[in-house]
Amino acid sequence: MNIKTYIFIISIFLLSLTKVMAQISLQHTTCEMLENPLGIDVKRPRLAWQIISKERNVTQTAYQILAASSPEQLSQNEGDLWNSGKVNSAESIHVVYDGKALSSRLKVYWKVKVWTTAGQSEWSGNNFFSMGLLYYKDWPKGWIGFDRAFPWDNIKTDSRLSARYFRKEFQSPKTVKSATASVIGLGLYVLYINGKKVGEDVLSPSPTDYSRNVKYNTYDVTSYIQYxxxxxxxxxxxxxxxxxxxNEKPYKIKTFGFPKMLMNINIVYSDGTTANIDTDDGWKGTADGPIRTNNEYDGEEYDATKEASGWNKVGFDDGKWSKAEFVQEPAGTIEAQMNENMRIMNTIKPVSISKISGGRYVVDMGQNMVGWLQMKVKGAKGQQIKMRFAESLQENGELFTANLRNAKCTDLYTLKGGEQETWEPTFAYRGFRYVELTGYTYAPSLNDFSGKMIYDNMQTVGTFQTSNALINQLFKNAWWGIAGNYKGIPIDCPQRNERMPWLGDRGAVAYGESFLFDNGRFYTKWLQDIRNSQKEDGAIPDVAPAFWRYYSDNMTWPGAMLLVTEMVYKQTGDVTAVRDNYPAMKKWLSYMQDRYMQDFIITKDSYGDWCMPPVTIEAGRAKSADKKYPSALISTAYYYHFTQLMRQFGQALGNEADVKYYQILGDKIKDAFNRKYYNDQGYYASNALTDNIIPLYFGMVPANKVAQVFKNITYTIEVTNKGHLSNGLVGIQWLMRCLNDYGRPDLAYTVATQKTYPGWGYMVDQGATTIWELWNGNTADPKMNSQNHVMMLGDLLIWYYENLAGIKSESNAFKKIIMKPEMINGLNSVNASYRSVYGTIKSNYTKTASQFNWNITVPPNTSAWVYIPANQKNEVSEKLKSVKDLKFIKMEDNHAVYELGSGDYSFVVDKK
Structure with a gap:
């Protein structure tokens, strides 16, 4: 069988191990070449591959992996590092490297071939990953920096600190075979060699609690170094x-010191000799450069008259620069950064420019975005252009900045004069749609500006389109909001003086995000941040990394650790997500039990159902949402839910003792919960929507009470709320799935498509292009009123994919898929795709009164149960191939259920 093979690397770094993914084709196809991972510090990386085939029912039966220390050896099919031999296994993800020990800076070339039910593949193309600096001694001796402020800085009140510039010249006397730069620049850095910026990353590295760990980045700089x-x-x-x-609240805000750097450039020459360019006392530095201050909240000030042309090139006169100083290293452990850095991921052009009083101009980007503005301007030396940023405008056309709190969100550019100048900031981003320009002596044009959208360099893996324009717009708003708030950590908002990784926000929505973005590495890194923030007694903060010292002790915010671990494990199949986090989760649950459990009720809560909508839009006008309504019902229900997750985790790890322990504990909590909160009229506590949804969805309601509790839920939505939701952050993450799973997808659809208050559609109807923090975001007190928050998405995106599109994982990582789209009146088509770790899953249906057409794709090495809406089996036909590929299982609730192997299928149901 003649089989051609194509391969690419997408390097998924999950927890303490590395997963490197390749793609194998069993038929001629093309695919994108992606970056090879550099500088990993995992000694036993995991490898994975995707099989691409147009054949049906393709399942892997065996594989063979070769790993070599040179591409020449690998091309000769010599695996001097590892030859796995033929391994009879269907496993194509998380395959652990089991070859010779890997050393610092080693570049490993590898390839794979597979045996499948459709035949044997050829060897894939050669690919590689490289090892980083595995030991502390591999790094140079000295961190360099300036541990002090300069006369033009102001660190006592506004944290105004200028950027530090460092340079060094060196000789490269031989032909370079390879060169690798390993760099830690804290807090952020930009690296140049011979005047060229190294790499495309911005705002690097990812932030951490630097007292616990610091991340380094690795770059191939072979092409940058000259003879x-x-x-x-x-x-x-x-x-x-x-x-x-x-200095505003020193008891609350952590600080780590002045910026500093550690770097090694390792050069390997063609003759086999090596050289290292390190941070040492041969460097020169200055803080008197053009970046006069840079602050994530306030912006960046750049004085182009201070530019030193050629400062990063050979021959620059640095006689007036100071000798770089050795400084204390941060306390944190040095680690390779396994998650992606940020990049400029999109560029958008403004849609209008309006002139307002005082010779000012307002630029409208047409989209609430996160990043910065690139500006082209011409003027006299010393002329200043001020740029102020905001998410919306007041009625008089002025910027609305009250919701920014004391974040200045302002850039200031001083012209050097002469020809047209192009500028964008280096170390400051913001969330904005509108920009106010001050200082122009002429009318700027739209072509003078570009919005640079910045987020972590992760791929969009999901597409979603329906016949309902509002559903589609909500998906778009969600994408912009989620992407913009990926900043090496999952921040809550990108505009005001906060931008913090609140656990509660992403515990609510990380699962839904995973259908849009390849965020496994991102959230694995964040789980490490949470672990690192845990106190010795077991307490977990509400913000991690704990840049703010908030340890309020509640179940819903710290509990994000369990919810995100579940998401990573379920969506990617990575059991190490469970293994690495299990001790911390167990320790935290014990802490909360010992400190706050009384008669199996958790008495401590902080937030309640955070940010519930006011009864009417007017009832919340000018009122702050920053009010807490602690709920022992919520905290106890969540503790029960977490016992059930710990049972799953314990089973995954083979810890049967813990499985039994959490089963018994959960049963006692459930009994106590029902005795305390259940009302004989069929509801919990005060009959609030969230108070009923949580115990029902968590499986806490006695079987003979389920129907009545759900009846009260639907009554609240349909009658009391007139078809609207009334949940805050806690309840909204279970609402749509609860309605769907208990037989009312139509009611979920009604809630999702409401254009009146409160609801997601109301935000869109009021002009939102992202997701608001508050349901009444157009009337609430601006002190807590972000227009780009993701927490209120809840489980909307999960419902989109798992229920509207019918793409749901039955077993971890979509090895077995359940495809069951809900048939909802008024929704006539859904076209969705999701790229799982095994490959792309597609669900594309259209329906009319007389016919249902459904095209699906099941990736190789997986299988699916498909639920086709039909009254009887003979209504179903399949257009592409013989029905022998279909295994009929049963008729169930007006669905014909089939089991399918991989492949493309096209079903038609002719309704009688």
Whole structure:
């Protein structure tokens, strides 16, 4: 069988192990080449591959992996590092490297071939990953920086600190075979070699609690280094290291010191000799450069008259620069950054420019976005252009900035004069749609500006389109909001003086996000941040990394650790997500039990159902939503839910003792909960929507009470709320699935498509292009009123994919798929796709009164149960191939159920 093979690397770094993914084709196809992972610090990385085939029922039966220390050896099919031999296994993800020990800086070339039910593949193309610096001694001896402020800085009140510039020249006397740069620049850095920026990343590295761990990045810089003299330069920004507002509330805000850097450039010459360019006392530095201040909240000030042309090139006169100083290293452990850095991921053009009083102009980007503005401007030397940013406008056309609190969100650019100048910031981003321009002596044009959208360099893996325009717009708003708030950590909002990784926000929505973005590495890194923030007694904060010292002790915010672990495990199949986090989760649950459990009721809560909608839009006008209504019902129900998750985790790890323990504990909590909160009229506590949904969805309601509790839920929505939701952050993450799973997808659809208050559609109807923090975001007190928050998405996106599109994982990582789209009156088509770790799953249906057409794709090495809406089996036909590929299972609730192997299928149901 003649089989051609194509391969790409997408490097999924999950927890303490590395997963490197390749793609194998059993028929001729093309695919995108993606980056090979550099500088990993895992000694036994995991490998994975995807099988691509147009044949049906393709299942892997065996594989063979070769790993070599050179591409030449691998091309000769010599695996000097590892030859797995033929392994009889269907496993194609999380396959652990089991070859020779891997050393620092080693580049590993690897390839794979597979045996399947459709035949044997050829060897894939050669691909590689490289090892980073595995030991502390591999790094240079010295961190460099300036541990002090300069006369033009102001660190006592506004945290105004200028960027630090460093440079060094070195000789490269031989032909370079390869060169690798390993760099830690805290808080943020930009690296140059011979005047060229290294890589495409921005705002690097990802933030951490630097007292616990610091991340380094690795770059292949072979092409940057020239024969003879070379120059390396770096700019250091403040980021989260030199903390914003650190003097405002020192008891609350962590700070870590002044910016500093550690770097090694390892050069391998063609003759086999090596050289290292390190941070040492041969570097020169200055803080008197053009970036006069940079602050994530306030913005960046850039004075182009201070530019030193050629500072990062050979021959620059640095006689007036100071000798770089050795400084204390941060306390945190040095680790390779396994998650993606941020990049400029999209560029958008403004839609209008309006002139307002005082010679000012307002630029409208047409979309609430996160990033920065690139500006082209011409003027006299010393002329200043001020840019102020906001999410919306007041009625008089002025910027609405009250919701920014004391974040200035302002850039200031001082022109050097002469020809047209192009500028964008380096170390400051913001959330904005509108930009106010001050200082222009002429009318700027739309072509003078570009909005640079910035988020972590992760791929969009989900598409979603329906016949309902509002459903589609909500999906678009969700995408922009989720992407924009990926900043190496999952921040709550990108505009005001907060931008913090609140656990409650992402515990609510991380699962839904995973259908849109390849975020496994991102959330694996965040789980490590949460672990690192745990106190010795077991307490977990509400914000992690704990840049703010908030340890309020509640179930719903710290419990995000369990919810996100469940998401990573379920969506990617990575059991190490469970293994690495299990001790911390267990310790936290014990802490909460010992401290706050009384008669199996958890008495401590902080937030209640955070940000519930006011009864009417007017009832919440000008009122702050920053009010807490603690609920022992919520905290107890969540503790019960977490015992059930711990049972699942214990089973995954083979810990039967814990499985039994949490089963018994959960049963006692459930009994106590029902005795305390259940009302004989069929509802819990005060009959609030969230108070009923949580115990029902968590499986706490006695079987003979389920129907009545659900009846009260639907009555509240349909009658009391007139078809609207009334949930805050806690309840909204279970609402849509609860309605759907208990037989009312039509009511879920009604809630999702309401254009009146409160609801997601109301936000869209009021002009929102992202998701608001508050249901009444157009009337609430602006002190807590972000227009780009993701927490209120709840489980909407999960419902989109699992129920509207019918793409749901029956077993971890979509090895077995359940495809069952809900048939809802008024929704005539859904076209969705999701790229799982095994490949792309597609569900595309249209329906009329007389016919249902459904095209689906099941990726190789997986299978699916499909539920086709039909009154009887003979109504179903399949257009593409013989029905022999279909295994009929049963008729169930007006569905014909089939089991399918991989492949493309096209079903038609002719209704009688």
């Amino acid at each position: 003879g003299k070379n120059a390396v330069g770096a700019i250091l920004g403040n980021g989260r290291f030199f903390a914003m507002r650190q």
